[in-house]
Amino acid sequence: MKLNRIVALSALVVVLGSCNNDDGGVTVEPPRPLSEVLVEDETEIQEYLKTHYYNYAEFENPAEDFDFKIEIKEIPDGNTELVPLKDQVESKSVKVSTNTDDGEKDVSHTYYYLIASEGAGESPTASDSTFVKYKGMLLDGSEFDRSDSYIWQYLPNTIRGYGEGLTHLKSGGDIVVEENGTYTINDPGVGLVIFPSGLGYFNTARTGISAYSPLVFALELGVFVKNTDYDNDGIPSILEDLNNDGNLNNDDTDGDGLVDHLDNDDDNDGVLTIDEIEIDGEGNVTFPDSDGDNIPDYQDPDTN
Incomplete structure (x- = not known):
């Protein structure tokens, strides 16, 4: 079964690189307004999309030894035959909560x-x-930054644009394990994501990355764990986005500083979340409300 193969591959976990959303760095304070920086970032990204292309011809007619790696190059002046990225990308918008004191709320x-x-x-x-x-x-x-070998990444622990980009790829097919213990994943999803600094590190500088830098990632998706339950509390992480804004890192039911998708006692009542919910034989989760106050037990410190 593929799930067994995924579990076996988990033994190969390595430390997450620069796309981690909390790996230190030098922060510029106070931060500039999101909307002001976004205008500058969008101008730079649009210029990039107009003046760069990727090796699409190799993907369309792959040679036998083609490694299915995306390579981005600048279009030579006067060349009108190469197809720029702007004619090949798709776009999507997400809202980002402001981290400034200038009256902004959410910026798309x-x-x-x-x-x-x-x-x-x-x-x-x-x-x-x-x-x-x-x-x-x-x-x-x-x-x-780069990883030429597959590594495990829990997407809520990465920067927002990176995680969003991976949702557009599909995982690979068969996992082929060789006699020497090495493996390959057939037909992985391969793609590219480009996003403004508000979906990256914004006003924090890291090694090789200045504050307010738009970022580009070439991505290859091997496998993933469907309905990941990162804190093993019985609730898939996707269901711990209580305000439905696509950001799991601002949902903290008990206000203890540990967000719900990392917290196995969401209401801090001393009873584990998994003991305050019900899971049937097919894995479906329901949320009892013992005192009928419209607050499920696992979020209600008054019930245990």
Whole structure:
């Protein structure tokens, strides 16, 4: 079964690289207004999309030894035959809560994604654990991080644009394990995501990344854990986005500083969440409300 193979692959976990959303860095304070930075980022991204292309011809007619890696190059001046990224990407917008004191509330941010090779399986949500390869770049082409081997990444623990980008890819097909213990994943999803700094590190600088930098990631999705339950509390992480804003990192029922998707006692009443919910034989989760106050027991410290 594929699930067994996924469990076996979990032994190969390595430390998450630069796309982690909380791995330190130097923060510029006070942060600039999101909407002001977004205008600048969007101008830079649009110029990038007009002046760059990827090796689409190799994906369309792959050679026998083609490695299905995305390579981005600048279009030479005067060349009208190469298809720019702007004619190949799709876009989607998500709202980002402001972190400034200038009266802004939510600012809609657009990211751009491209699917070079669709993949044979299903697509993860931004709440799942994924087994990926990636390369991170700035708009000037400089590379700041990469993993040429598959690594596990729990997407809510990565930066927002990166996690959103992976939701557009499909996982690979069969996992082929060789006699020497190495393995390959057939037909993985391969793509590209480009997003403004508000979906990245915004006003925090990291090694190779200045504050307020739009980012580009080439992505390869091998497998993922469907309905990931990261804190093992019986509730899939996707159901712990209580305000339905697509961001699991601002949902903290008990206000203890540990967000719900990482907290196995969501109401801090001393009873584990898994003991305050009901799971049937098919894995369906229901949420009892013992005192009838329209607050499920696992979120209500008055019931235990």
